[in-house]
Amino acid sequence: MAAQDDQAQSLEAHRKYLQRYALFHLHDASLAEDAVQDTLIAALAQLDRFQGRSQLRTWLTGILKHKIIDLTRSRGRGLPVDAISLGEEGASSADPFNAKGKWIDPPADWGMPDAALESNQFWQVYQDCCQRMSKRDALVFSMREVMGLSSEEICKNIGITTTNLHVILFRARLSLRACMNKNWFGAGHQ
Amino acid sequence: SCEQAARLSSMAMEQPLGCGNFNRQIEFLRRAARKVPEVLEQERD
Structure with missing residues (x-):
């Protein structure tokens, strides 16, 4: 005992x-x-x-x-197939491209960003930015990039197609990049 | 189309097939993601 x-x-x-x-x-x-x-x-x-x-x-x-x-x-967090186009998940994923497919605000150079990985404040901003994605996008992103699951494992586990996965990951990467750009790299933290 | 370039660059991370900065930035954010478990571990209990 x-x-x-x-x-x-x-x-x-x-x-x-x-x-x-x-x-x-x-x-x-x-x-x-x-x-x-x-x-x-x-x-x-x-x-x-x-x-x-x-x-x-x-x-x-x-x-x-x-x-x-x-x-x-x-808990039914499987992704409905129709919820996968860019810009359907609210303000967190505002479309960064104009009607001609050009960047509205072309990404600027982040210099040597790896030094930021040693900063506690950077990780606070990073986690905040992940939380601003839709729950589903954030979950798929973290399964792929943090847990390191393969594309096949994710598709099988949450019941989406490879095409859906690519769209979700693209949307998540755009959202995270824009948020980090605004709240870290564009906010004078470098 | 920058959008097509960005979309294809993102897809290339999953399977064999301003944009230069975009690609470097999403590669950096991937490296950051891989460090998350270590960062969570270092936070005080």
């Missing part, structure tokens, strides 16, 4: 990190809470399978990724 309490406590120590991870992907505190709770319950049940080849946190994150995907599927 005491051993089980110790195990539960060692898992509990990772709860806050797991909540931040889930919230980044789901943009919904209550859903994130559910995903983390499911993860910790599953981890406790499977703890004898954890063989210490990776860090406990890495193993828990792997379980959480699956829980996020499961939740996404079960």
